[in-house]
Amino acid sequence: MAKRIDCSDVNIYYGDFLAVENVTVSIEPRSVTALIGPSGCGKSTFLRALNRMHEVIPGARVEGKIAMDGQDLYGPDADPVAVRRQIGMVFQRPNPFPTMSIYDNVAAGLRLNSKKLKKSDLDDLVERSLRGANLWNEVKDRLNRPGSGLSGGQQQRLCIARAIAVEPDVLLMDEPCSALDPISTLAIEDLMADLKDRFTIVIVTHNMQQAARVSEQTGFFNLNGVGQPGRLIEFNPTEKIFSNPDQKATEDYISGRFG
Amino acid sequence: MTATKATTERRPRRPVRRRGDRIFAGSAQGAGILILVILAGVAAFLVIESLPALTAPAEEIPGGEGVGAYVAPLLFGTLLAAVIALLVATPLAVAIALFVTHYAPRRLAAGLGYLVDLLAAIPSIVYGFWGIFWLAPKLVPFYRWLEENLGFVPLFAGPTSATGRTMLTAGLVLAVMILPIISAISREVFQQVPTLHREAALALGATRWEMIRMAVIPYGKSGVIGGAMLGLGRALGETLAIALVLSVSGGITLNLISSGNPSTVAANVALEFPESSGLDINTLIASGLALFLITFAVNMLARWIVNRRADFSGAN
Ligand SMILES: Nc1ncnc2c1ncn2[C@@H]1O[C@H](COP(=O)(O)OP(=O)(O)OP(=O)(O)O)[C@@H](O)[C@H]1O
Ligand SMILES: [Mg+2]
Numbered sequence: 001m002a003k004r005i006d007c008s009d010v011n012i013y014y015g016d017f018l019a020v021e022n023v024t025v026s027i028e029p030r031s032v033t034a035l036i037g038p039s040g041c042g043k044s045t046f047l048r049a050l051n052r053m054h055e056v057i058p059g060a061r062v063e064g065k066i067a068m069d070g071q072d073l074y075g076p077d078a079d080p081v082a083v084r085r086q087i088g089m090v091f092q093r094p095n096p097f098p099t100m101s102i103y104d105n106v107a108a109g110l111r112l113n114s115k116k117l118k119k120s121d122l123d124d125l126v127e128r129s130l131r132g133a134n135l136w137n138e139v140k141d142r143l144n145r146p147g148s149g150l151s152g153g154q155q156q157r158l159c160i161a162r163a164i165a166v167e168p169d170v171l172l173m174d175e176p177c178s179a180l181d182p183i184s185t186l187a188i189e190d191l192m193a194d195l196k197d198r199f200t201i202v203i204v205t206h207n208m209q210q211a212a213r214v215s216e217q218t219g220f221f222n223l224n225g226v227g228q229p230g231r232l233i234e235f236n237p238t239e240k241i242f243s244n245p246d247q248k249a250t251e252d253y254i255s256g257r258f259g
Numbered sequence: 260m261t262a263t264k265a266t267t268e269r270r271p272r273r274p275v276r277r278r279g280d281r282i283f284a285g286s287a288q289g290a291g292i293l294i295l296v297i298l299a300g301v302a303a304f305l306v307i308e309s310l311p312a313l314t315a316p317a318e319e320i321p322g323g324e325g326v327g328a329y330v331a332p333l334l335f336g337t338l339l340a341a342v343i344a345l346l347v348a349t350p351l352a353v354a355i356a357l358f359v360t361h362y363a364p365r366r367l368a369a370g371l372g373y374l375v376d377l378l379a380a381i382p383s384i385v386y387g388f389w390g391i392f393w394l395a396p397k398l399v400p401f402y403r404w405l406e407e408n409l410g411f412v413p414l415f416a417g418p419t420s421a422t423g424r425t426m427l428t429a430g431l432v433l434a435v436m437i438l439p440i441i442s443a444i445s446r447e448v449f450q451q452v453p454t455l456h457r458e459a460a461l462a463l464g465a466t467r468w469e470m471i472r473m474a475v476i477p478y479g480k481s482g483v484i485g486g487a488m489l490g491l492g493r494a495l496g497e498t499l500a501i502a503l504v505l506s507v508s509g510g511i512t513l514n515l516i517s518s519g520n521p522s523t524v525a526a527n528v529a530l531e532f533p534e535s536s537g538l539d540i541n542t543l544i545a546s547g548l549a550l551f552l553i554t555f556a557v558n559m560l561a562r563w564i565v566n567r568r569a570d571f572s573g574a575n
Contacts, residue, residue, distance in 0.1 A: 053462055085464030095455040099477035099571045108473060109463040109552075146570045159459075166463065 002200045003069040003169040004084075005050060009063035011229075012042065012049050014057065019045045021229035023064075025219060027170075032192055032201045034211035034238065037221030038253065043204045044092075046221070047172050050202065051087035066079040068169065085113060088168035092175040094155035096147030096162070103143040105158055106130060109166040125165060132195070133161035134187050153184025160191065170200040178206065186208035189214050195223030208254060212242050220250045302551065309545035312538060320542050330546045332510040336426070336521030337550060340501065341494035343430025343515070348438045349487050350462040353476075355438075356445035361471060372446060379439035387503030390432040395423030395504065400426070402516040413513050420518035424506035429513040429523075432500050437490030444489065448482030449475055481565045488561045495554055501526035 005027040012020040020042035027033050035043045048054040049062045052073065066073045073083050088109075096105045106126045108244050110117060117125070126143075130136040135157040139150070147158050154174055163171060173192075177185040192201055192214050203209050212219055219235040234247045276284075310455060317325035358367045399419065406417035446509050460470040501523050509519030522530070524546045531543060 004496055051462065053458065056458065056461055081464050081466050089462040091455065091458065091462075093455060095453075095459040097456060097459065097474060097477070099480075101571070108460075112465055112469055149570065162459075163462070242448060 001199060003013055004029045004200065005170065005202075006065075006067045007050075007066045010046075010049065010062065010066060012045050012054060013061050013063070014045075015059040018183035018229040020049075020221075021231050023232045025232060025235050027200060027202060028157055028217060029200045030080050030198075031216040032196050032203060032214050033217040033219065034215035035202065035204045035219045035221060036206070036208065036211050037230070037233075038223070039206075040223040040226075040230075041223045043221050045230070046175050046232075047202060047204055048089075050170070050172055052083045053089060053090055055080065063179050064072055077132070085109075085166060086131050086168055087170040087172060088166065090171070090173040090176050092178055094152055094159050094179070096150070096155050096158050098146065098148040100147060101144045102139050102147045102150070102158060105147040106161050106165050111160060113166055118169050129161040129165035130158075132191075133157045134191055151184075153180045153187070156180060156184070157188065157191070160188070164195065164199070168199065170197065170202065173201065173203040175206065177210065185210070208242075212238060218242075220245075220247070220253060222249055222253070224256070287456050302389070305544060305548040305551055309541055309548045312541035312545040315538055315541075319538055321539055324454075326542060326545050327410055327544055330524075330549050332388060332521035333524045333546050334549055334553065335511045335526050336505075337495055337523040338553070339426060339513075339515075339521075340430045340505075340523055341491055343427065344437055344494040345430060345487060345491055347434035348441055348490060351434075352438050352441035352486070352490075353445050353483060355442045356449050357471060357475070359442075359446055361475065363466065372443075375439050375442050377439075378435065378561065379443070383436065383497060383500045384503070386432055386436055387500040390428060390504035391424065394432060395425075395428050397423070399423040403444055405516060414515045416514050420506065422506060424504055425516050425518065426505065426520045429501050429505040429520075430515075432504050433497055434494035436497065436500065437493050440493060441483070441486040444486030445479060445483045448479035448486075451482075452478045465489055475534040477571075479496045484561055484565055488558055489559060492554060495550060495557075496525050497523075498525040498529045502529050516547075522533045525572070 007026075010020070010023040013020060016146045019224045023046060028155060035047065045054065050066060050073075052062075054060050054062055062074060068086065096102075097108065100108065103126055106129050110122060110125055121177055127136060127140075130139065135154060138154060139158075147155065150158060151199055156179070160173075160176070165193060177188055180188070187208065192203070193200060201215065203211075215238045217235065218238045218241040220233045221230050222233045222242065223230040234241065234245055236246065240246075241250060245254070291339040312320060312326050315326075317323065317328075320326055320329055322329045355371070359372050363371060393404065399421070402415075402417075402425065404420045405415040405420045409415045410417055456478060457470055460473040465473055481514055496549075505520055505522065505526065507522040507526075508520050510521055512519065512521070528543045528547060531539070535543060
């Protein structure tokens, strides 16, 4: 079920380097939240902190509180593995497992979560996830071929199918369309519109039109200069951000008067 | 216009190539051909020199029953020792490589990798002495135990060798010798697994071990097989360590812990050669030819195994 995420006073470090400073924000369930901002301002870093993928990098750590429906994700007894099962992620570059077939890629997360699935149930779930990712018709005849043999856009949708197969509460997407053509991009945007009934979606994007098209809420990150931490400058309904933002910096960035 | 068209049609169009490219392609091709020439030379030598033994009447071959009967136990011993070595060393090497690349703290990992690599620099005669004087006596009580408790398995039927210089000991010494090769190569391929794939597994909620099973091992599999083949090559060809460790008497047997063991091709050549002349030498060379063919076949088999699932190798 879709869940809300509340962050308060979140600081994110790579070793001694403070990459993101003092973020306080609430992400609504059953909606799409877009994160925009210039390169290097910490959007990916923040996104990865939400499902505890940040700490995978040696020396990286997170301070502050991040809670999902009140459950503290960084609490003393929160298990990062369990957190990642609840909060799925799609990366900027499509990353299907090259050693697995299309079918096994989608089934990978299911097999982790519940080892004892019947073959027929697994088949159903794989089909449902591939349909959910708008990929079924293109791959149904070659489910046993390697996932790396698909086009970039198909691979990205395969990764989405893999992520939604385990029915996470939240889906994080880091520039999922940046390597895709306009048609694949549109397919994925349509998909987000479908998926947001069931999931909370957070998407990082450099494409303003995309943020405007798909999201309900938008957060604008910025940084004062190289080596400075990124900050959440403004977080508001998307309509407001794109028509009448509170901050001058937001308006400058959106209208391209940036720098 | 028409003229150019005609010429392009007549001969297949050659892509434009720069000089640097041509030089590089040429030298690479040269190196490839050189390997083939050397290999062909060795094969030709082996065939020509074994022909007298292959065509001689059976009684004149040492043992008196023909080349086949002379070579068969040697080949069997060679393969048996190498298989034991491979079965012991491969899992251990993979485990070490995984530990070094994914579990050990970074400083410990570097030191440990270095230590294992050092094993490769020890000359095989040292392994031989280590096998005879240290390992073999230490293993005797263990062999006794095996005979008493698992004696119904033909492998451990006994009677236990009093010196411990058995096929199993030889296999274990070989395992230690090939361990650094396999683990160095496995370590290398495990380190090459793209972060992207590892993070894909972790983001699905895989534990570290599940991530290793999903992303690291499948990606590194062909490399591990390649490393195991190199190790196998060394195990098949090892001479001194086996010649020292293995107590030889008797023919083909699966009994791993008794004192009656078949020798191996390489060790037998080393031991027999100084006192051989004439047809005996041709017979020894024939055993070398047999080993050469077997090694070749094993490598082809490994290639085939790796290529069978080339689409899934992760190389694309
Ligand atoms: N693995 C890392 N180790 C150290 N510093 C890092 C690492 N990854 C990112 N950073 C730093 O953290 C800051 C934020 O990076 P991040 O990748 O989050 O930016 P971003 O907003 O996603 O940029 P982009 O839009 O280009 O993807 C940058 O200064 C970057 O150099
Ligand atoms: Mg980024």
